[in-house]
Amino acid sequence: MVSSIANLAAVLVLAPFLLGVINRTKALVAGRTGPPLLQAYYDLAKLLRKGFVVSSTTTWIFLAGPVLSVAAPFVAALLLPLGGQPALLSFTGDMILFVGVFALARFFVSAAAMDTGSPFEGMGAAREVTFSALAEPALLFGMLALTRLSGSLTLTGMLDLNAAAAWQKASASIVLILASWFIVLLAENARVPFDDPNTHLELTMIHEVMVLDHAGPAFGFILYGAALKLAVFETLIVTLLIPYRSGSAALDLTIFAAGLVGVSVVVGLVESSMARLRLVRVPQLLVTATLLAGFAVVLVLR
Amino acid sequence: MTSLQVLALASGLVAFSGFPGLLLKAGSTAAQRIATVLHVLGCAIGTGAAVWALTGGTVTARFAWALPGGSITFSLDRLSAFFLVPVFVVSGLGSIYGEGYWAESRHPGNGRKLRVFYGVATGSLALVIAAGDAWAFLAGWEIVSLAAFFLVTTDQNDVQALRAGWIYLVSAHVGTLVLFAMFTLLRDATGGWLLVPSAVLGSSALLSPILVLALAGFGLKAGVIPLHVWLPDAHAAAPSHVSALLSGVVLKVGIYGLVRVLTMLPAYPTWLGLALVALGISSGVMGVALALAQHDLKRLLAYHSIENIGIILIGLGVGVLGVAQGRLDWAILGFAGALLHVWNHAAFKALLFYAAGAVIHATGTREIDAMGGLFRRMRFTGTAFLVGAAAICGLPPLNGFVSEWLIALGSFRALTSDGGGVRVLGAAASAPALAFIGALAVACFVKAFSVVFLGSPRTARAATGADASGSMRVAMGGLALACIMIGLAPAVAARLSRDAAVVLLAGGAGTSGNADLGVLGLVPLFLLAVLAAFGVAAFAWTRPALRTTTWDCGYAAGSPRVQYSASSFAQMLVGLFRWAVFPDEHRPHMDGPFPAAEQRFESHAPDPVLDRFLLPAFSRGRSILGLARAIQAGRIQAYILYIVVTLLILLAWSASW
Numbered sequence: 001m002v003s004s005i006a007n008l009a010a011v012l013v014l015a016p017f018l019l020g021v022i023n024r025t026k027a028l029v030a031g032r033t034g035p036p037l038l039q040a041y042y043d044l045a046k047l048l049r050k051g052f053v054v055s056s057t058t059t060w061i062f063l064a065g066p067v068l069s070v071a072a073p074f075v076a077a078l079l080l081p082l083g084g085q086p087a088l089l090s091f092t093g094d095m096i097l098f099v100g101v102f103a104l105a106r107f108f109v110s111a112a113a114m115d116t117g118s119p120f121e122g123m124g125a126a127r128e129v130t131f132s133a134l135a136e137p138a139l140l141f142g143m144l145a146l147t148r149l150s151g152s153l154t155l156t157g158m159l160d161l162n163a164a165a166a167w168q169k170a171s172a173s174i175v176l177i178l179a180s181w182f183i184v185l186l187a188e189n190a191r192v193p194f195d196d197p198n199t200h201l202e203l204t205m206i207h208e209v210m211v212l213d214h215a216g217p218a219f220g221f222i223l224y225g226a227a228l229k230l231a232v233f234e235t236l237i238v239t240l241l242i243p244y245r246s247g248s249a250a251l252d253l254t255i256f257a258a259g260l261v262g263v264s265v266v267v268g269l270v271e272s273s274m275a276r277l278r279l280v281r282v283p284q285l286l287v288t289a290t291l292l293a294g295f296a297v298v299l300v301l302r
Numbered sequence: 303m304t305s306l307q308v309l310a311l312a313s314g315l316v317a318f319s320g321f322p323g324l325l326l327k328a329g330s331t332a333a334q335r336i337a338t339v340l341h342v343l344g345c346a347i348g349t350g351a352a353v354w355a356l357t358g359g360t361v362t363a364r365f366a367w368a369l370p371g372g373s374i375t376f377s378l379d380r381l382s383a384f385f386l387v388p389v390f391v392v393s394g395l396g397s398i399y400g401e402g403y404w405a406e407s408r409h410p411g412n413g414r415k416l417r418v419f420y421g422v423a424t425g426s427l428a429l430v431i432a433a434g435d436a437w438a439f440l441a442g443w444e445i446v447s448l449a450a451f452f453l454v455t456t457d458q459n460d461v462q463a464l465r466a467g468w469i470y471l472v473s474a475h476v477g478t479l480v481l482f483a484m485f486t487l488l489r490d491a492t493g494g495w496l497l498v499p500s501a502v503l504g505s506s507a508l509l510s511p512i513l514v515l516a517l518a519g520f521g522l523k524a525g526v527i528p529l530h531v532w533l534p535d536a537h538a539a540a541p542s543h544v545s546a547l548l549s550g551v552v553l554k555v556g557i558y559g560l561v562r563v564l565t566m567l568p569a570y571p572t573w574l575g576l577a578l579v580a581l582g583i584s585s586g587v588m589g590v591a592l593a594l595a596q597h598d599l600k601r602l603l604a605y606h607s608i609e610n611i612g613i614i615l616i617g618l619g620v621g622v623l624g625v626a627q628g629r630l631d632w633a634i635l636g637f638a639g640a641l642l643h644v645w646n647h648a649a650f651k652a653l654l655f656y657a658a659g660a661v662i663h664a665t666g667t668r669e670i671d672a673m674g675g676l677f678r679r680m681r682f683t684g685t686a687f688l689v690g691a692a693a694i695c696g697l698p699p700l701n702g703f704v705s706e707w708l709i710a711l712g713s714f715r716a717l718t719s720d721g722g723g724v725r726v727l728g729a730a731a732s733a734p735a736l737a738f739i740g741a742l743a744v745a746c747f748v749k750a751f752s753v754v755f756l757g758s759p760r761t762a763r764a765a766t767g768a769d770a771s772g773s774m775r776v777a778m779g780g781l782a783l784a785c786i787m788i789g790l791a792p793a794v795a796a797r798l799s800r801d802a803a804v805v806l807l808a809g810g811a812g813t814s815g816n817a818d819l820g821v822l823g824l825v826p827l828f829l830l831a832v833l834a835a836f837g838v839a840a841f842a843w844t845r846p847a848l849r850t851t852t853w854d855c856g857y858a859a860g861s862p863r864v865q866y867s868a869s870s871f872a873q874m875l876v877g878l879f880r881w882a883v884f885p886d887e888h889r890p891h892m893d894g895p896f897p898a899a900e901q902r903f904e905s906h907a908p909d910p911v912l913d914r915f916l917l918p919a920f921s922r923g924r925s926i927l928g929l930a931r932a933i934q935a936g937r938i939q940a941y942i943l944y945i946v947v948t949l950l951i952l953l954a955w956s957a958s959w
Contacts, residue, residue: 051847057758058852059677063840071836075829089828092821093711099737100698100707101829107697107744114752114866116852117675122866129748130874133741137734144730148717213853217844283878290734297730301717 003249007082010253011235012074015227016040018234018264022191025268040227047220055213057117065112065211066218069225072105076232081156084245084252092153095143099136102188105225106132113210124210127279131194131206134286135187141293142177146240148300149173159239167243176296178240183289185233185267187282189226192271194282234263306361306378308351309386309432315344316393317425320418329410337417338397341424345394348428352390355383356798362434375434375496381565382431384641384802385558388648389431391784392550393424396543396652399777402770403659404456404541416456416541423449423547430555435495436485439559443481447474450552453544454536466535469912473532477522481559484515488566497562504568513574516563517581524556524611527585531912534592537604538668542659543777545600546652549607554644557614561641565805570622576728578619583731586612586739591879594746595907597868598668599658602750603651606694609739610647614640616732617709623725624712625808632715632729635818637803639708642795646701646788650693653781657687660774661754664767670753670868673764677755680769684755686778691747693785696740699826701788701795708796710736711818742875749871758862790830792822869905876907884910 020037027034036042054062078089079098087094110129113121146158149166167174187194190207197208211222238259246252277285319340323333355361360379367374397420406413426449429442451474455467489495491506503509518529525533533553537545564570589608596602617640624633660683661676662668677684693700709732716729759765770778788795796819876885886908890901908914920927933940 117757129745140734
């Protein structure tokens with residue numbers, strides 16, 4: 001329990017660092033020095049101190065978006081086993097709540113975007129709800145396959161598969177799930193090839209353009225929420241990928257944190273090595289992710 | 303006194319509620335007041351009877367009857383009581399809503415007619431659900447169909463409503479015809495008209511035809527794709543509280559009929575479960591895809607009814623597959639989830655129709671793209687719509703999440719079965735399908751809610767509407783509260799739906815898996831507390847420093863027309879479903895650097911089955927069908943003659959045996 005809380009605190013603190021890792025990786029590949037690793041913390045500190053400029057078109061929904069974009073990944077982090085420790089909130093069927101809270105956040109973040117009445121934000125919201133809808137079955141298929149492998153109906157049980165045995169029994173399925181979930185991670189967190197967080201052309205963006213009118217602390221919430229969401233999705237992958245448990249809480253946490261940094265580096269490398277897909281190609285990639293995970297289910301049911 | 307007698311009193315009162323008004327003058331407010339009071343009183347007593355029966359045993363009453371069958375039977379068990387609760391709650395609140403929405407003073411021409419048939423429809427719905435044999439069931443079924451026809455065509459001068467009414471009447475009677483065949487075969491197989499479990503039915507050769515006919519007949523009423531043709535037009539054309547009754551309750555009678563037939567089976571064939579899951583997934587996905595393409599608020603909601611019927615069928619399918627696999631732990635989750643979704647859909651869909659009605663009342667149009675920015679002036683209606691929208695998307699911590707959670711958990715539990723096989727695979731497909739349907743629903747309701755309520759008004763009319771009146775608020779508030787309560791106290795609702803669903807376990811009153819039903823327990827409350835904590839913190843932290851216009855790239859003459867509209871928001875998703883939705887698109891013709899002014903882009907989504915297939919097929923076949931008109935001249939004497947001749951032939955035929 002104490003270790004679980006400590007690990008949760010670690011993830012909450014570490015999350016913005018992962019954004020720094022991605023940006024530093026991209027800079028190194030491009031031969032630049034890049035922003036400091038802690039840049040996201042500086043940004044957050046500055047944003048939270050700034051004033052809050054609001055469009056006169058908006059209602060309270062406009063602020064509900066930022067609130068949910070932090071609250072949803074926070075609840076999701078409570079449901080996940082972090083660094084080898086069981087989840088703080090774990091009950092039969094908690095994986096459905098995991099999907100549910102992100103859907104809740106998506107509803108309000110998109111509605112907040114539409115609240116401004118700006119065509120840019122409408123464009124981002126329309127893309128966000130479209131692509132997430134296609135990503136969701138992939139997540140579920142992966143969870144179904146893991147339920148089959150572990151016999152467990154909680155996220156803690158299915159992700160902390162008794163490692164070696166499960167990998168030996170069904171390594172093909174786990175690799176398929178990892179591939180599928182990595183695509184989902186990129187889509188859900190608005191990374192290349194789905195979205196380019198670096199462009200400054202609203203027409204090509206998804207997540208950034210949705211939050212164009214959010215300023216100051218509200219934008220700070222969104223930035224932190226995005227970092228936490230990245231950490232949550234990376235946790236899914238790291239927990240599955242590194243089943244090793246040393247027995248020492250501190251060592252497990254270190255391995256876990258290194259895993260998160262490692263996945264962030266991979267995300268950065270993907271971002272450095274390819275361009276954003278054309279929007280019409282995005283659904284095809286997401287359907288591929290669903291098929292990969294569906295294939296994993298078929299393999300374990302065999 | 304038994305719960306059945308109380309129910310009879312209640313449904314009599316409700317069915318009668320509109321008649322006293324006929325004695326008073328058109329336009330008299332007293333007539334409406336009397337009808338509403340009687341209706342609400344009847345519904346209150348009926349809800350009481352249903353709640354009583356929900357916790358009690360089965361009550362049966364039998365009366366001698368001169369018609370074939372020799373007697374008529376009524377029976378009230380936990381399953382029927384479970385379906386009766388939404389009938390009385392939605393109908394009662396709808397009657398209160400009607401006070402403001404269809405005030406007699408503004409509709410002197412048809413208000414009395416509306417209230418007569420509103421009462422009759424509600425009373426006969428109770429008759430169908432409390433029916434103990436095929437005769438009572440079919441009698442009630444037919445009265446519901448006819449009353450609903452008059453409700454849809456309340457505004458008899460509205461061409462659209464008349465068209466919707468006739469399509470409904472035709473498809474309702476096709477459905478009744480199929481059910482006559484189904485009940486006749488059922489009698490052949492079981493040897494009686496009673497709707498009770500029959501051990502011989504399992505080995506009967508007639509089982510498959512009976513089940514196919516049941517799926518078709520009840521599917522027509524429930525609006526399962528592709529049998530949904532009557533549904534969108536009828537829901538759109540009817541007054542909003544009638545749409546709520548149709549969508550929240552009348553569709554569910556189709557589900558009830560199907561479920562009642564299931565209770566008669568001693569065991570379930572595997573193909574039935576697979577068929578239910580397949581029908582459910584296709585209705586769910588296609589329903590929401592068609593909804594995304596709509597820009598008429600009530601048609602959009604109507605297509606979402608098809609989606610939710612799909613979710614209910616998926617739950618029933620998971621249950622049937624579980625029983626067939628001999629795994630009652632996931633069977634009960636599927637069944638309980640499906641039944642709870644019946645309640646939930648009644649609550650949030652009726653709520654959405656009430657809110658939509660208030661919006662239409664304020665803006666005078668059903669066109670979503672003519673609205674916008676209504677949240678500022680319609681705070682109550684907007685909040686009610688938001689609660690309904692979040693609930694229908696299956697978002698925690700509201701009621702839609704609870705039922706979808708149960709069904710999805712049933713699907714996950716199926717994966718813990720030993721062995722694979724087609725049953726496990728069928729159940730396994732359900733959870734991802736539910737997630738996909740839910741995510742598409744989020745897309746659709748972000749669109750509906752934001753284009754209607756957020757942003758800036760797109761027309762002058764949308765900028766002046768007033769919020770709903772007191773009686774409409776009572777109805778919306780009641781249902782919103784129901785959505786929130788079921789969401790926050792999921793264990794209670796799950797327990798009630800489990801008690802009602804036990805009869806579906808084909809004899810095995812399993813207790814395994816019951817523990818799951820209470821698992822959600824305090825989780826929704828905890829989630830609400832976390833959200834509230836974050837919300838309070840954020841609202842305390844972020845005091846608006848400056849209010850200004852939305853950023854417009856420095857282009858000072860921004861117009862509300864640049865906002866994303868219902869069509870543009872859904873364009874990508876509709877494009878992905880082009881192969882099934884067949885949208886009609888009129889693209890502007892652009893040529894040269896200075897294309898001609900006044901170019902328009904329009905996109906409509908007529909119903910793919912009705913408008914693209916059935917109506918063209920019928921109009922093409924008109925010359926052939928015209929031949930039959932010689933015997934269909936509309937003379938009553940001739941029809942009586944046909945009946946007499948048919949009876950004589952049948953008599954001669956049976957005598958010759």
